[in-house]
Amino acid sequence: MQQQEPPADKEGKTWSGRFSEPVAELVKRYTASVSFDKKLAEFDIQGSLAHARMLHAVGVLSKNDLADIERGMACILDEITLGKFAWSIDLEDVHLNIEKRLTDLVGEAGKRLHTGRSRNDQVATDIRLYLRAAIDETLVLIAAFQARLLDLADQHVDTLMPGFTHLQVAQPVSFAHHLMAYYEMLRRDASRFTDCRRRLNVLPLGAGALAGTTFPIDRERVAEELGFDGICENSLDAVSDRDFAIEFCACAALVMTHLSRLSEELILWMNPRFGFIRLADRFCTGSSMMPQKKNPDVPELVRGKTGRVNGHLVALLTLMKGQPLAYNKDNQEDKEPLFDTVDTLGATLRIYADMVGGIDVDKEAMRRAAMEGCATATDLADYLVKKGMPFREAHEIVARAVRHAAAKGIDLAQLGVGELKQFSNLIDADVIEKLSLEGSLSARDHIGGTAPKQVRAAIARARQRLTGR
Secondary structure, eight states: OOOOOOOOOTTOOTTGGGOSSOOOHHHHHHHOOHHHHGGGHHHHHHHHHHHHHHHHHTTSSOHHHHHHHHHHHHHHHHHHHTTOOOOOGGGOSHHHHHHHHHHHHHTHHHHHTTTTOOHHHHHHHHHHHHHHHHHHHHHHHHHHHHHHHHHHHHHTTTOEEEEEETTEEEEEEEHHHHHHHHHHHHHHHHHHHHHHHHHHOEEOTTOTTTTOOSSOOOHHHHHHHHTOSEEOSOHHHHHHOOHHHHHHHHHHHHHHHHHHHHHHHHHHHHSTTTOOEEOOGGGOBOOSSOTTOOBOHHHHHHHHHHHHHHHHHHHHHHHHHTOOSSOOGGGGGGHHHHHHHHHHHHHHHHHHHHHHHTOEEOHHHHHHHHTSSOTTHHHHHHHHHHTTOOHHHHHHHHHHHHHHHHHHTSOGGGSOHHHHHTTOTTOOTTHHHHHSHHHHHHHOOSTTSOOHHHHHHHHHHHHHHHHTO
């Protein structure tokens, strides 16, 4: 059973028989996508080979035709890999470029490959294969970055720093505990990508242009060969929606947002007014005018590139919002923002893992900062509550004590027991240990708390999750 395709015009267009004049050069340039969708070439070949083998299995394609197609595709893949493939804008996209080259190489068999499929279900399959590979690589990169965070956290479980709310000193925390907050964010990010992969890993091929095909195709066979978990069960939906690409961009935007927050902190901490950290020179640049400058360019660019990735998410949402079923040419515009999101996310995760490994921490600067702003005021309130005082009353008493310390230009913990007793006779000598930075940390000894014992346990659990042991 063979299907004969209409002869292509001199430019290789497979659909030109319907038209009485060639496409204008301006239209060619405007509508062509091969300059960017050639990124899908490897996945297009994978899908085409699985489709061809299925056509042979169901009796639509002969054994000789299949052998020719497989031989031709192997040659094309080599040409693409070696950079020798001649891409043509006249052939519009990656699919027609490959099909034309295949026909040049193997003749009639190349023309029969497109039996039972459309470029609509073909491109939807290619993008899913591409994104599946991108997610697998992203998960590896996230894990590598998490491992670097854990390495840094291991070194600084006992390093004290001020924790902030509203960027004001709030309570002392372990620097490792602060880093582990980003580990948890990335853990959720990885989970989101895993969920996204599960939803996108269904096969659109076989949906045809929008309504399926009259040929006796075996979609389950193709899905199994390509590693899909199932098949799209509605042909209209299979070719027209890009929610899986939007979901990927949403996951990517969240990762970039988390890295942007960390970038903002690195930029602040590197400022001499904080002086908490130093970034390795290889991640910084200088000034063409001011010789003393060491600028945190990488974190700043991460912060900037986050806006671009967030913009790609909005672009794809906007792209889809007005489209009636089924496929529309609008969807050609899904690829450039999607490809840039994948590339930007991957590059950011790679450089961040390296950068975190080169952070030098000034423990004394962090400690000095934690001594400012009466960071242990809550500990004094808790101390009074444990002595029987209602919390609201304790809060008021401590607020007055803080005001008193501020007037003297010293930290709350620097007030003597005698001075503190002026505010409550419940205060005894044991309050000094409670108001120390170490005492404040150690007191928060529960899962999720900043006590060194708990932070070490959190790091151990995190390593176990990463290694699977």
